[in-house]
Amino acid sequence: MDFREVESKWQKFWEEHPDLYKAQNVSSREKKYVLVEFPYPSGSGLHIGHTFTFTGGDVYARYLRMKGFEVLFPMGWDAFGLPTENYAIKTKQKPQKITKENTEMYKSQMKKLAFSFDWSREVNTTDPAYYKWTQWIFVQLYKKGLAYKQEMPINWCPSCRIGLANEEVLQSKTGKNVCERCGAEVERRTISQWVVKITDYADRLIEGLEKTDFIDKVKAAQINWIGKSEGARVKFKIKNYDEELEVFTTRPDTLFGATFMVVAPEHLFVKKLKERVGGKKWSEIENYVLESKKKSDLERTDLVKEKTGVWTGLHAINPVSREEIEIWISDFVLGNYGTGAIMAVPAHDQRDWDFAKKFRLPIRPAIYPKNLKNLNKFMSFYWGGDMEDGQEDGATADEFYHVVGTIKPYVEAVGEIWGSGDWNGWEVPRDFDKVLDWIEKKGIGERSTTYHIRDWIFSRQHYWGEPIPMIYCEKCGWQPVDESDLPIVLPEVEAYEPTEDGQSPLAKIEEFVNCKCLVCGGEAKRETDTMPNWAGSDWYFLRYIDPNNDTVIAREEWLKKWMPVDVYIGGDEHNTLHLLYSRFIYQFLWDIGSVPKEIPEPYYKRISHGVILGPDNQRMSKSKGNVIVPETVADKYGVDVLRMYLMFMGPFEGTMAWNEKTLMGVKRFLEKYSKNILKAIDNKQSNVESDSSNKIKLIINKTIKGVSEDIERFSYNTAIAKLMEANNALVDKYNEVSKEDLRSLIKLLAPFAPYTAEELWAYWAKASEGSVHQQQWPEVEEKYLIEDIFRVAVAVNGKVRSEIEVSSEDENDEQKVLLLAREDEKMKSWLVGKEIVREIYVKGKMVNLVVK
RNA sequence: GCCGAAGUGGUGGAAUUGGUAGACACGCAGGUCUCAAAAACCUGUGGCCUCAUAAGCCGUGACGGUUCGAUUCCGUCCUUCGGCACCA
DSSP states (O other): OOHHHHHHHHHHHHHHOGGGGOOOSSOSSOEEEEEEOOOOOOTTOOOHHHHHHHHHHHHHHHHHHHTTOEEEOOOEEOOOSHHHHHHHHHHTOOHHHHHHHHHHHHHHHHHHTTOOOOGGGOEETTSHHHHHHHHHHHHHHHHTTOEEEEEEEEEEETTTTEEEOGGGEEEOTTSOEEETTTOOBOEEEEEEEEEEOGGGGHHHHHHGGGGSOOOHHHHHHHHHHHOEEEEEEEEEEETTEEEEEEEEESOGGGGGGOOEEEEOTTOHHHHHHHHHHOHHHHHHHHHHHHHHHHSOHHHHHHOOSSOOOEEEEEEEEOTTTOOEEEEEEOTTSOTTSTTSEEEEOTTSOHHHHHHHHHHTOOBOOOEEETTOTTHHHHHHHHTTTGGGGTOOOOBOHHHHHHHHTTSOSSOOOOEEEOSOGGGTTOEETTTHHHHHHHHHHTTSEEEEEEESOOOEEOOBOOSSSOBOOEEEETTTEEEEOOGGGOOOOOOOOSOOOOOTTSOOGGGGOHHHHEEEOTTTOSEEEEOOOBOOTHHHHSSHHHHTTSTTOSSSSSOHHHHHHHOSEEEEEEOGGGTTHHHHHHHHHHHHHHHTTSSOTTOOOSEEEEEEOOEEEOTTSSBOOGGGTOOOOHHHHHHHHOHHHHHHHHHHSSOTTSEEEOOHHHHHHHHHHHHHHHHHHHHHHHHHHHSOOOOOOHHHHHHHHHHHHHHHHHHHTTOHHHHHHHHHHHHHHHTTTGGGSOHHHHHHHHHHHTTTOHHHHHHHHHTTSOGGGOOGGGSOOOOOOGGGGOOSEEEEEEEETTEEEEEEEEEGGGTTOHHHHHHHHHTOGGGHHHHTTOOEEEEEEETTTEEEEEEO
């Protein structure tokens, strides 16, 4: 069998029978929606990672189809993006043309690799008929107040004169932030940007996870990314100054231990200080603020070791202890988290401790720690005799070290509250609520929740993206374009270089920019920023369901049929952003009634696929010269060998290195298996059909059971191992295998090796029976799984010492099995002179005799 | 630092709810075929002790625990990988 002939023959056949893999919207079968992340069609073609992932999805989809499900297994193109834009600039070609060439190349490669996608549902994010709906979603977000324009600092490349997204900024060897394209050092610039309020959905995005079956890793990553913290906001009055500072804290129970405050350099409070402090102090402050502004986010978080800061010259009043505490400015406090100001409790927080240590600020504990080793020293140091007159002052870090010596510089804030007035004797975290109640009752502060997740910066100053469908009128302000005018089509232009002032290339195109205000009819301008890459990929799985609909995203009837996605296969790199963004957009669409009410989450299960490393155990890269090109491998060994090897390499989620020797093992297997089956078929044609023996039935049924279960849990490597086992067990018995069972063996191969299976099937099946991929998956016949005689291990005190044979009639007769075990020849030496104190029989598996 | 996953032969990896650890494959060794090599096929292959494929001992990162029995459950620790990270 020459695989080249076989492949071209069946490719042609499949091409002529497009209904084979077509998902029917109207069908009596139960549905399954199998989704693989759609690729970015780059110029270098489909790589081995795609091949691996898509094969994983394809095996599953083919299996489910044969199991009798109506399977939706679609494919499309996430084609907006920088590489194409850059290539367009370099080669002076239209991105539209480049995209078309690349998607055509990808598609033909995918067909060759026998992926059973339903091509009638192909989507492309760069198709105006598609991005009409990406824009429509943005308009809905705007209408619901979830999209707004704001001044935002961005990364600016002075050489390319372009704004860069965070993912387009690289870190150089010297620790500087540089432009991905040209290597120039990136600056910070403040530009007005569209922002989407994903923070409004933070709680829903956490709660929704309960309705999914994502693995813990993914759930944890999402929860971690959202970063919800519950605590309180507390207001601090300032001495001799008519201002207040509000802080957010997750530990209001340590309020008595707050011995100073710190505000972020970008805090509004700092800007007002010029008038209040003035002169020398102000220039000191101003210097510090300027210094920290120069630092990038990375530098600010990189230099964790050494804290910097400046005193404002002001004092705040601790609202519970009434003490005067210093107010400092430091960039370890973030301007965009919480209130941008903190109360510092150095006794119970590492960062506050570090700061207090450096600037010799007082330290005072508020919690009597539960697990403190050096309790006596700690106690006498802090509370000694001072407690009684209520004059306990904080101590500086130097004093702390001197007296306490070996204990940790700060202590876990778990235990009994001390030195805190009314709260003394309460235990935290148990009495956390009591503290919050007390604080709210006294009007000092209130319960509050904060998130790490920030609103989503939605503007990009690039050409190759969806135009943001907004219009600005000097008089009437921002307005969305009329929905009937969608899509706002990306104009085809000659040059894609950015403008002098960092605006999107679209800004140069007057006929695009100039338009009429929808309110007053006067002169207005279109937004020229485009959307980020995520925008098109947030909702593509909905479009597959109804790809040509011009009136809605997808019709409800079909959404109800197909959603949610049963299994979503993708990479770990998309477990946070893409998954979160698309869940957010889906939840939003749910809120506005664009998706069915009974389906609140888009994805039921998420599987993260593994990574294929080069033969040198390194990530594949052109510079390392360790890239494996799927087409080359397929040309040399055949598509089926490539597919099967990829699935056999290791667990689907794992990281595995390419190894051509192991591939040879798979090739040998596939050849032997085919040869054996073909030979058996030839013999069958002359012989009278007879049924397989029970021994053979056992092998066949065990294999059917094992392969099915393994595919269902994405354990493809063991599924293939079971086919190999079957082949090894049948190697000298193939002639005794019945026709029906030979058919089953071919069917079991079909999801992994679609060409070979098709060829084997055609070797004897009538043409009217059609493709092997339309056949019913073999059923397990339980009655054949029962073995006449099976072996039961016999252990003494848990160690296996012998084995006995038990017939199936005696399997349930515990007394008889135990008797056989005790009387076993080998057991005698183990039992002599011992007393059996206990006997355990695990049905059909083992006996354990406990002796003394 | 926090969160998550994982540590099993020479290698990739099996062992689905606690029940015969090492399935399957690679590699290696020996053999068949061959003038020879490659390919193909057959046999063996965790370590120790052995003439022995007799019996035994050790063995799933380390140490303890629960159990008749632990790769699997619990505790402490070590290591690796992935995510987040001055988030109050």
